[in-house]
Amino acid sequence: MRNSAIALLALAAAVAAPLAQSQSADDKKWVAQCLRDNKDEGAKVEVVRKYCVCMNDKMDENETRSISQWEKANPQAMKDCEKQAGWK
Numbered sequence: 001m002r003n004s005a006i007a008l009l010a011l012a013a014a015v016a017a018p019l020a021q022s023q024s025a026d027d028k029k030w031v032a033q034c035l036r037d038n039k040d041e042g043a044k045v046e047v048v049r050k051y052c053v054c055m056n057d058k059m060d061e062n063e064t065r066s067i068s069q070w071e072k073a074n075p076q077a078m079k080d081c082e083k084q085a086g087w088k
Helices: 002-020 025-037 045-058 067-073 075-085
Strands: none
Touching (some): 025 045, 025 067
């Protein structure tokens, strides 16, 4: 279990490298938390990453809730990002 979590995070970091340059440290923290929150949802890491980045981009810079908390209050944003990420 621990090895698969480490592998997931390593893959996420590799996928994130091109996008990470435009994200703040705070954005990176929230996207990483979103990746952890969604690791067992059955989607590929690349899809989850696109979803998390999309959701983070839709959130206000002053938002204090996690992406996983915010998505529950914003179902249309969640649907938009699922579609954009290719989440099925």
